[in-house]
Amino acid sequence: MWKPDRSSSKSLYQQIADDLERRISYGEFPPGSLLPSERKLAEQLGVNRSTVILAYAELRALGIIESHTGSGTRVSKYKWGVTPTHTPNWHRYVEGGSFLPNLPFLRRIREVLQQDKSMIDFASGELASDLSPVEEINILMGENHYTEYLGYDNPQGFVPLREELVSYLSQYRDIRTTESSILITSGSQQSLFLITQCLLTPGDAVAIEDPSYCYSLPMFQSAGLRLxxxxxxxxxxxxEDIRSLYKKHRIKMIFINPNFQNPTGAVLDADRRIELLDVASELGLPIVEDDPFSLTAYDGSPPQPLKSIDPIGSVLYIGSFSKIAASGLRIGWMVAPHSVVERLADARQQMDFGLSVVPQRVAAQFLKSHYFQPHLGRLRTHLLYKRDLLIEALQHELPDLVSFTIPQGGLHLWCKIIPEVNDNKLLEESIRRGVIFVPGSVYGSDSGYVRFTFARARADEIRSGISKFAAALRGVLC
Ligand SMILES: Cc1ncc(COP(=O)(O)O)c(C=O)c1O
Incomplete structure (x- = not known):
């Protein structure tokens, strides 16, 4: 009997829906006939019932099958009968378009986390609610009484937030700028999107770190870039690697996450920073400095941004609230020459008429408030505590099977697994045991790594999460 292919890039539910659609169209299940129950089909195919539920939901949405309480799921008489009605084949439309879907591993992780709330989450690269300033934000939101008309906002972003960011960038990042050189974005992600879509042309070559967060973004390929x-x-x-990439491929831009890099936690060495800026200025290359983690430096002294030592304006600087406050606010910013800011603001205006004023106002209030600095202090202490819990658990459970460099900031631990195991098998076995992480291959060319995020799980879950992971790893090894 046909079974879905777990190594395919297509999700399990989609494979099942496609198979059923094919069997229905070949007449194996005629119009009006009863389909197997969700439970039975799940058993036959060796998948979770929730996967079959999704497959049936997809076929229902296409009008191919119908479900009625008490009489099970049947092939639609209308779709496959004599009537002239035809539901559009949404499936084919969904496969069209030029914007690529997320990587299969990332889609699988999202699907599991949505379905199983008890899963211990070492995958989501964000803060747990106890590390977010939830109370403070509630208080600040309570202080808001909107007296003005809430119309479309300034295309560059809410002016009071840009003004607050001018002082924030000077105080915390040693970056001198003006509000006209700042674009507020929906997280750093939108800055990356706007840069790839508006400043680069399909076919352009760009340099990204390996491993890197950018590697996991089909967004770069969707923009037609060569990586x-x-x-x-x-x-x-x-x-010096930049110089040789430039000679060979005429790269047009460099994307770099120099402080507590995702996923490795590496910090770009001070001498290399100077050298990097020298090479960029010699070749006339822009550097995109993606800097979401620097203020998590556990010792309270974040590395200096490239932007603050960029004498000629080669650096487009990107920051975000996501890793230091709350990812759900969707607040990020870019510091760039005014001409760039204007171009990107104009493009964003065409996409969505700009950001919502409400979170921008809250972000401005939070930056200005007496809550911000103590929050950062608490965040660092808690992250350090969770990092140590994770390290202790790994050293206790898998002293012989993992190695890592201890990060001094950020939310992630980049862990080498010795000996090498199949990423997919390890992930599925871990999910089966109730813990999830991101396989290292998502971030780059080297296999045999795992990225554990220690900021998202509760402190009391870290030990048991690693013990489940250790059992999964040993299970896959034997
Ligand atoms: C290095 C890096 N850049 C950008 C982002 C995007 O974050 P956001 O859009 O939430 O600011 C992430 C998120 O994980 C990241 O790790």
Missing amino acids: FRLPVDDKGVRP
Whole structure:
């Protein structure tokens, strides 16, 4: 009997829906006939019932099957009978378009986390609610009484937030700028999107770190860019690699996450920073400095941004609230020459008429409030505590099977698994045991790594999560 292919990039439910659609169209299940119950089909195919529920939901949405309480799920008489009505084949439309879907591993992780709330989550790269300033934000929101008309906002973003960011960037990041050089974005992600869509042209070559968060974004391929890798060691990327990529491929831009890099936690060495800026200015190359983690530095002294030592304006600087406050606010910012800010603001205006004023106002209030600095202090202490819990658990459970460099900031631990195991098998076995992480291959070319995020799980889950992971790893190894 046909079974879905677990190694396919297509999700299990979609494979099942496609198979059923094919069997229905070949007449194996005629119009009006009863389909197997969700439970029975799940048993036959060796999948969770929830996967079959999703497959049936897809076929129902296409009008191919119908479900009525008490009489089970049947092939639709209308779709396959004599009537002339035809539901559009949404499935084919969904496969069209030029914007690529997320990577299969990331879609699988999202699906599991949506379905199973008890899963111990070492995958989501964000803060747990106890690390977010939830109370403070509630208080600040309670202070808001909107007296003005809530119309479309300034295309560059809410002016009071940009003004607050001018002082924030000067105080915390040593970056001197003006509000006209700041674009507020829906997280750093939107900055990356706007840069790839508006400043680059399909076919352009760009350099990204390997491993890197950017590697996991089909967004770069959707923009038609050619990606070239800058290997990251414990001191970050090597500037001389940029020179050789430029010679070979005429790269047009460099994307770099120099502080507590995602996923490795690496910090770009101070000498290499200077050298990197020198190479960029010599070749006339822009650097996109993606800097969401620097204020998590556990010792309270974040590394200096490239932007603050960029004498000629090569750096487009990107920041975000996501990793230091709350990812759900969707507040990020870019510091760039005014011409760039204007171009990107104009493009964003065409996409969505700009950001919502409400979270921008809250973000401005939070930055200005007496809550912000103590929150950062608490955040660092808690992250350090959780990092140590994770390290202790790994050293206790898997002393012989993992190795890692201890990060000094950020939310992630980049862990080498010895010996190498199949990413998919390890992920599925871990999910079966109730714990989830991101396989390292999502972030780059090297296999045999796992990224654990320690910020999302509760402190009391970390030990048991690692013990489940250890059982999964040993299970896959034997
Ligand atoms: C390095 C890096 N850049 C950008 C982002 C996007 O974050 P956001 O859009 O929430 O600011 C992430 C999220 O994980 C990240 O790790």
